[in-house]
Amino acid sequence: MNLLLQPFPIIRADVRAYLLINALVYGALLLGMGLAMIFPDLHAARTSSFVDGGQGALVDTVIGSPWTFGVTIFLVNVFATALLLIVLPSLVIPFAGLMVFVIKTIDIGIILAPVNRTSALILIPHSPTILIEFQAYVLVMFGAYLLGRSWLRPATVGATTRRQAYVRGLSRLGRLWPTALALFVIGAVYEAVEIYFLVPLVLGT
Structure with missing residues (x-):
């Protein structure tokens, strides 16, 4: 439990940066949705690319089992997104992962945009998934921001050298x-419940 409470002192020490990263992430998501609603062809193109591409093929492979689906969602969120897109670039170039993930988030917003009745209804049960999983991403991005700031301004962490x-x-x-x-686990479990139970209920299927 103590491990799960570790972020709170770090957030309290720099709450302004934490809130700004929240605004950046959810703002990028809303921007993507807005672009899709203004340009429906953009939404259609990205959705088609997702369905016909590797991600769509992965979903088709695991969709038959809620357990496999949930585990796959967790692995993709942690390794393919949080580590590969946010952490690894930030280890090499300060704040690079933040910029990469913002671009990724705009693209997600384009795909998830409520451009018609069906997508709007699906977004209702999917909203908690967005809030939970993106809050996990916010924590990772906040950490990447603190790493970059420490690297560029050693005095902010009481260090005398950049290495330190x-x-x-x-x-x-x-x-x-x-x-x-922990948030990624909760998000993956909820998303599995959402896909198999809540979305069919909302759509009446």
Whole structure:
């Protein structure tokens, strides 16, 4: 339990940055949705690309089992997105992962946009998934931000060298991960329940 509470002192120490990252992430999602509603062809093109591409094929492979689906969602969120898109770029270039994920989030918003009645109805049960999983991403992005700031401004973590500051930034990032992982687990479980039970209920199928 103590591991899950570690982010709170870190957030309290820099609540403004945490709130700004929240605004950046959810704002990017809403921007993507807005673009899709203004340009329906953009939504159609991205949705078609998703369905016909590797991600769509992966969904088709695992959709038969709620357990397999939930585990796959968790693995994709943690490894393919949080680690690959946010953490790894930020380990090399300060704040790079933040920019990469913002672009990714705009694209997600384009795909999830409520451009018709069906997609609007699906968005109702899917909204908790968005809130939970994206809050996990926010924690990872917040850690990436703290790493980049420590790296560029060692004095913010009481370090005298960039190397020392980098290590301390990594430590803060690591302390945010247990809670992010817990949120990813909750999000994956809920998303499985959503897909198999809530969406059919909402759509009347």
